[in-house]
Amino acid sequence: MQKTIVVIAVLLVILGGWYLARSKSEPGNIKVGFIAPLTGDASALGVATKAAVEVAVEEINNSGGINGSKLKVIYEDGQCNAKAAVTAGNKLISIDKVPVIIGGLCSTETSAFAPAAMQNKVLVFSPCSSAPSLSNLGKYFFRSYPSDAYQGKFAAEYAYNDLKARKVAIGYHISDWGTGIKEIFETRFKELGGQVVAEEGAPQDARDYRTLLGKLKAAKPDLIYLPTYPDGGIVAITQANELGIKTKIFGGDGWDDPKFVKAVSGKGDLIFSVAATREPAGEFRQKVLAKTNGEQVPLCAPQAYDNLKMLAEVMKKVGLDPDKMQAELRSMHYDGVSGSISFDKNGDLTTVAYVVKRIENGTVVEIK
Amino acid sequence: MGILVQLVLNGLIAGAIYALIALGFNLVYATARFFNLAHGALAAVGGYSVFYFGQKLGLPLWVAVLLGILIAGLVGWALNKFIYEVLRGRQASNTVLLVASLGAFTVIQAIIAIIFSSQFQTLTRGFETRVYEIFGGVITQNQLIIMGLTVAISILLYLFLRFTVMGRMVRAISDDVEAARVVGIPVNRVIGLVFFIASAIAGLGGIMVGFETGIEPTMGMSLLLKGVIATIIGGIGNPFGGVLGGVLLGLIENLGIWKISAEWKDAIAFAVLILFLLLRPSGILGKKK
Numbered sequence: 001m002q003k004t005i006v007v008i009a010v011l012l013v014i015l016g017g018w019y020l021a022r023s024k025s026e027p028g029n030i031k032v033g034f035i036a037p038l039t040g041d042a043s044a045l046g047v048a049t050k051a052a053v054e055v056a057v058e059e060i061n062n063s064g065g066i067n068g069s070k071l072k073v074i075y076e077d078g079q080c081n082a083k084a085a086v087t088a089g090n091k092l093i094s095i096d097k098v099p100v101i102i103g104g105l106c107s108t109e110t111s112a113f114a115p116a117a118m119q120n121k122v123l124v125f126s127p128c129s130s131a132p133s134l135s136n137l138g139k140y141f142f143r144s145y146p147s148d149a150y151q152g153k154f155a156a157e158y159a160y161n162d163l164k165a166r167k168v169a170i171g172y173h174i175s176d177w178g179t180g181i182k183e184i185f186e187t188r189f190k191e192l193g194g195q196v197v198a199e200e201g202a203p204q205d206a207r208d209y210r211t212l213l214g215k216l217k218a219a220k221p222d223l224i225y226l227p228t229y230p231d232g233g234i235v236a237i238t239q240a241n242e243l244g245i246k247t248k249i250f251g252g253d254g255w256d257d258p259k260f261v262k263a264v265s266g267k268g269d270l271i272f273s274v275a276a277t278r279e280p281a282g283e284f285r286q287k288v289l290a291k292t293n294g295e296q297v298p299l300c301a302p303q304a305y306d307n308l309k310m311l312a313e314v315m316k317k318v319g320l321d322p323d324k325m326q327a328e329l330r331s332m333h334y335d336g337v338s339g340s341i342s343f344d345k346n347g348d349l350t351t352v353a354y355v356v357k358r359i360e361n362g363t364v365v366e367i368k
Numbered sequence: 369m370g371i372l373v374q375l376v377l378n379g380l381i382a383g384a385i386y387a388l389i390a391l392g393f394n395l396v397y398a399t400a401r402f403f404n405l406a407h408g409a410l411a412a413v414g415g416y417s418v419f420y421f422g423q424k425l426g427l428p429l430w431v432a433v434l435l436g437i438l439i440a441g442l443v444g445w446a447l448n449k450f451i452y453e454v455l456r457g458r459q460a461s462n463t464v465l466l467v468a469s470l471g472a473f474t475v476i477q478a479i480i481a482i483i484f485s486s487q488f489q490t491l492t493r494g495f496e497t498r499v500y501e502i503f504g505g506v507i508t509q510n511q512l513i514i515m516g517l518t519v520a521i522s523i524l525l526y527l528f529l530r531f532t533v534m535g536r537m538v539r540a541i542s543d544d545v546e547a548a549r550v551v552g553i554p555v556n557r558v559i560g561l562v563f564f565i566a567s568a569i570a571g572l573g574g575i576m577v578g579f580e581t582g583i584e585p586t587m588g589m590s591l592l593l594k595g596v597i598a599t600i601i602g603g604i605g606n607p608f609g610g611v612l613g614g615v616l617l618g619l620i621e622n623l624g625i626w627k628i629s630a631e632w633k634d635a636i637a638f639a640v641l642i643l644f645l646l647l648r649p650s651g652i653l654g655k656k657k
Binding site for chain 2: 039040041043044079174199200201202203205207208209210211212214215217218231234235238239242243244263
């Protein structure tokens with residue numbers, strides 16, 4: 001009796017496995033991976049980016065898909081940290097066997113899962129990661145978001161030439177993004193003849209910045225450069241305001257987040273630099289806002305939408321072969337909702353421009 | 369001069385929060401004799417209750433705060449009643465209780481994340497906080513309230529333990545649980561009450577952190593770690609040792625990063641812990657064994 005049960009159980013497991021394995025490779029679908037922080041720090045950006053990808057999927061599938069096949073995106077949560085991103089990446093690469101991954105958002109995510117993707121010849125197309133170190137990942141890596149090699153340099157030049165700052169104090173989040181942008185800023189600012197009077201890093205999940213800020217304040221800078229992620233940034237700006245810091249505070253593109261802007265508005269003289277992308281408009285904007293119930297399409301969402309649209313064109317043309325896909329993508333010149341996109345040999349954008357925005361009255365205004 | 373005053377103030381603010389967590393943690397240890405790791409999660413329970421009642425349902429702030437404290441207390445009481453008491457009844461060792469409390473911590477944290485998502489949220493009080501200047505340093509009204517509450521609760525707890533019948537029972541159990549049982553003290557009921565009080569204080573700590581910085585489901589772990597370090601520095605088994613330890617830890621951390629980079633704050637805290645474990649394991653106010 002017991003033997004029969006064991007035999008039946010084994011048969012069921014085998015049959016179940018075969019069925020699952022079979023349904024995995026159903027012919028009608030092309031699977032695309034997606035990694036972004038859907039929870040945790042920077043999740044506001046991740047959720048909006050996911051909405052933008054959903055919009056792109058609907059549009060592609062409603063207009064015939066990829067030569068008849070439908071696109072299916074598998075959304076994974078990278079949580080803006082390395083551990084979660086690696087788990088997500090491994091699942092997409094070895095279980096779902098996706099040919100391409102859109103993501104990650106945070107540089108920390110991308111630098112964690114992308115090396116495995118490179119080895120498995122999975123195309124990684126990030127809409128948001130900006131750490132300069134990612135440029136050397138490999139030939140299957142692309143990003144439609146500019147490297148901070150540009151942003152840090154731009155910010156230093158803006159601080160020195162336009163804001164006439166000579167003594168800068170820097171507070172930053174220790175991460176691939178924060179440390180990367182800080183170092184480039186510092187090098188360029190010193191080259192220009194400026195002085196970095198204080199420099200303090202904090203983990204990105206720190207929630208007490210009082211002493212860090214106190215030290216920056218005590219150095220009496222003309223400008224505080226504060227490239228932080230939005231969640232920790234909210235706390236840091238609030239505490240800076242409480243400490244009576246009146247110095248102008250200059251942030252990075254991490255601040256281009258509606259939740260952040262709302263929370264810190266009115267708590268100081270706040271500006272930040274961000275890549276000059278086309279203001280998301282028209283149908284795309286309407287559709288994303290309808291999905292997120294938001295008032296603003298944050299950065300990276302337009303890029304993610306363009307990423308999927310570009311990949312769809314590439315797949316239509318050359319199929320799913322990774323080498324053909326990367327060659328096709330590299331030679332592409334695309335005019336999307338985020339701007340015009342073309343790549344250099346590292347998969348970085350060839351042309352980048354930045355703007356500076358001021359936070360006031362709960363919203364952002366571009367400084368001309 | 370200004371920076372030194374500010375560092376001391378920052379240390380006192382952080383210390384007051386650590387002290388609130390250590391106070392309850394230590395009280396539980398004094399009676400139930402194990403490290404209740406779930407204590408940290410109760411701070412998150414308090415913070416999120418205020419977020420739910422105050423911000424989602426729009427109840428008046430004082431109602432939301434009272435509910436938050438009450439719910440944290442009840443959750444702590446329930447943990448004891450339905451997990452720890454059952455295990456104690458089976459003569460489970462302290463290690464088993466510790467592992468069970470780690471499990472409870474993880475489950476509570478997960479439940480909060482499922483209900484409210486893992487996003488960082490700020491608790492707003494609906495009015496601007498005032499800022500006061502003291503000898504070149506600044507402190508906000510909110511931070512003064514935190515310090516005041518820590519002092520007030522420490523005094524109330526002292527009076528409770530010293531002068532009420534219930535408080536004497538708590539001390540009796542803390543001295544010798546078998547003897548207390550023999551003379552007819554309802555040990556389990558008293559421990560239940562201790563859990564309620566300790567957890568309610570942790571909940572209040574979480575609420576204060578929420579007003580001060582913000583809340584996230586994982587906030588309990590860092591609070592717990594600092595609370596445990598404060599407890600060990602100050603003297604384990606002596607609730608007021610925890611308060612002293614909390615304030616000291618806050619000061620050491622913040623003064624320690626005056627000359628070195630602020631990113632090493634946690635490293636300083638744990639270095640102090642190791643020093644105490646090696647040189648004075650019973651802590652400042654702890655009984656020598």
